[in-house]
Amino acid sequence: MDQTTINEASSYIQDKLGAKPSLGLILGSGLGVLADEIQNPVIIPYKDIPHFPESTVAGHKGRLVAGNIEGKQVIAMQGRFHFYEGYSMKQVTFPVRVMKQLGIESIIVTNAAGGINTSFSPGDLMVITDHINNMGSNPLIGKNNDELGARFPDMSECYDREYIQLAGKCAEELGITIQKGIYVGNTGPTYETPAEIKMLRTLGGDAVGMSTVPEVIVAGHAGLRVLGISCISNMAAGILDQPLTHTEVIETTEKVRDDFLHFIKKIISRLPQ
Numbered sequence: 001m002d003q004t005t006i007n008e009a010s011s012y013i014q015d016k017l018g019a020k021p022s023l024g025l026i027l028g029s030g031l032g033v034l035a036d037e038i039q040n041p042v043i044i045p046y047k048d049i050p051h052f053p054e055s056t057v058a059g060h061k062g063r064l065v066a067g068n069i070e071g072k073q074v075i076a077m078q079g080r081f082h083f084y085e086g087y088s089m090k091q092v093t094f095p096v097r098v099m100k101q102l103g104i105e106s107i108i109v110t111n112a113a114g115g116i117n118t119s120f121s122p123g124d125l126m127v128i129t130d131h132i133n134n135m136g137s138n139p140l141i142g143k144n145n146d147e148l149g150a151r152f153p154d155m156s157e158c159y160d161r162e163y164i165q166l167a168g169k170c171a172e173e174l175g176i177t178i179q180k181g182i183y184v185g186n187t188g189p190t191y192e193t194p195a196e197i198k199m200l201r202t203l204g205g206d207a208v209g210m211s212t213v214p215e216v217i218v219a220g221h222a223g224l225r226v227l228g229i230s231c232i233s234n235m236a237a238g239i240l241d242q243p244l245t246h247t248e249v250i251e252t253t254e255k256v257r258d259d260f261l262h263f264i265k266k267i268i269s270r271l272p273q
Contacts, residue, residue, distance in 0.1 A: 005051040022105055030112055082188065083188075116197055127228070127229055216228060234249060
């Protein structure tokens with residue numbers, strides 16, 4: 001994905017927008033309900049946007065929604081792309097490049113994840129403090145475009161510390177108990193084996209999923225401030241004596257819908273301009 005394709009996609013979207021967005025949102029499995037809260041929405045199906053992939057997973061509507069929420073101009077991905085769908089890392093992260101081109105300065109990335117930390121419970125919301133890239137690839141592999149970011153970007157603070165503190169304060173004000181922890185990105189589409197979960201816990205992982213890490217790497221490369229939030233939709237393999245299903249993921253995210261909406265909207269309202 002070169003600068004030309006980024007420009008073509010962003011120009012198409014810009015022509016549809018009324019105002020320049022300052023905040024990007026990537027909404028994971030079952031969490032797209034936040035896009036329904038956007039006022040005066042401009043809705044753009046992915047299939048209409050030049051060079052955009054299409055989402056193929058249940059719980060991902062596959063469209064951009066732009067407009068106003070809590071006084072901020074936002075652009076939201078109602079559904080994301082995954083490496084396991086057969087897309088390249090550059091295709092998976094292409095929307096982040098496009099949102100940056102459209103003018104966003106910050107991005108909130110959400111996902112549904114399996115709980116590795118045994119003190120977690122399904123339905124918990126976890127603010128991501130760091131991640132482990134266990135995908136065996138990186139979206140920045142290949143020739144670097146210095147206009148987009150540095151060849152060797154620092155990832156020591158890819159999740160913004162000020163935003164993490166703000167999320168904690170917002171949860172406290174709302175009376176919502178949240179977790180904080182390290183997210184492990186695997187390729188999927190298989191759920192992990194019990195042995196793999198034991199390994200990831202040993203490595204320091206608190207939650208595991210099949211997304212987020214590529215987008216955050218590119219956001220960091222692009223100089224965007226990032227807040228990551230996982231909905232712990234199930235306990236990972238080997239913790240509970242039951243099989244894992246995508247249906248369970250969607251059902252759990254539906255149960256925490258209200259807390260998730262209140263939490264994210266509160267954060268958005270308090271983000272610095």
